[in-house]
Amino acid sequence: MKFSVSKQAPWPDRRPAAGWLPLAVSLLLAVVPAQAQQPAVPRDTSFTTYSAYVKARKQHPTISIARPPVPASIRSRTNVPYCRLPEGRELRLDVFYPKARRQRPYPAVLLVHGGGWRSGDKSQHHAMAQQLAARGFVTATAEYQLSQEAPYPAAVQNLKAALRWLRAHAPSYRLDTTRVAVWGFSAGGQLAALVGTTNGNSLYETGPCFRSHSSQVQAIVDVDGILAFIHPESGEGDDSKGLSAATQWLGSSKLARPELWQQASALSHLGPGTPPMLFINSGVARMHAGRDDARRQLTALGIYSEEHTFPEAPHPFPLFNPWFAPTLEYTVAFLRKVFEQ
DSSP: OOOOOOOOOOGGGGOOOTTHHHHHHHHHHHHSOGGGOOOOOOOOOSOOHHHHHHHHTTTOTTOEEOOOOOOTTEEEEEEEEEEEOTTSOEEEEEEEEESOOOSSOEEEEEEEOOSTTTSOOGGGGHHHHHHHHHTTOEEEEEOOOOTTTOOTTHHHHHHHHHHHHHHHTHHHHTEEEEEEEEEEETHHHHHHHHHHHTTTOTTTOOSSTTTTSOOOOSEEEEESOOSOSSSTTOOTTOOBTBOOHHHHHHTSOTTTOHHHHHHTOGGGGOSTTOOOEEEEEOSOGGGGTTHHHHHHHHHHHTOOEEEEEOTTOOTTGGGEETTHHHHHHHHHHHHHHHHTO
């Protein structure tokens, strides 16, 4: 068999004509689906489960990352779009729900990750969401706009949209729209408390997504999230060595705009319509700033609350054994009590 080799001009003589590359890019973008054209957002990976583990095990060498087996009794759907923002950004969540289709619908829990409002990931609480689903809850872990992408109040507005999405899709998951809770850890706990104490607040009810549905919650679980930014117990807002995480998220220092920092504090929104609250805390006092004040106000209002503290635990305790299991049990017992399951 003979092979013929055609002679071609050297590479420099075969360069595309000027203007070819921009034209090709334009043609490519014209056929790329809209959801693939997500805006580029810098990814902060300073808070991950593993990095938190490496840090925490220096003081707690016997801990381990909580990775319980995925229960066989649940189903899941991941990376489900729950809201498309006006600029084209698509927000996503992961849903876990019981396989059994019982006659009475299941209560729901939206889980919110931490990471200083600028890091973290919705997958960090998959284990908690899966175990809650095995106990008879429809659960979802949602992403939200972090501070590099959009400052306060965008994250709160995102999470309200996620709650509306859950109610809009209630039939698909046998979800009880009258029994919905929000659960959050660290910055996610602060967000969960703020989401739950601002039921019906027009500041946070924005955007086009599922506006005909309610974002109200009937229970709040705050896991080591602060209740007040400006408070004697709070350590937030120290910008002496660079902008703090709270300053980056709120877009202004607490000295320049203290009223904004108060507005973003759940303690400022407690009232007769506040749902029951569960506080689960580490031994790091500044991570539950305002909690005791909140509990006193809730008691005066006749609203049920609980507090459970692990005095020896580091801040990221719900991600690790031995604290994962009791955190789960406290959550389940509280929700069953307030939802009268």
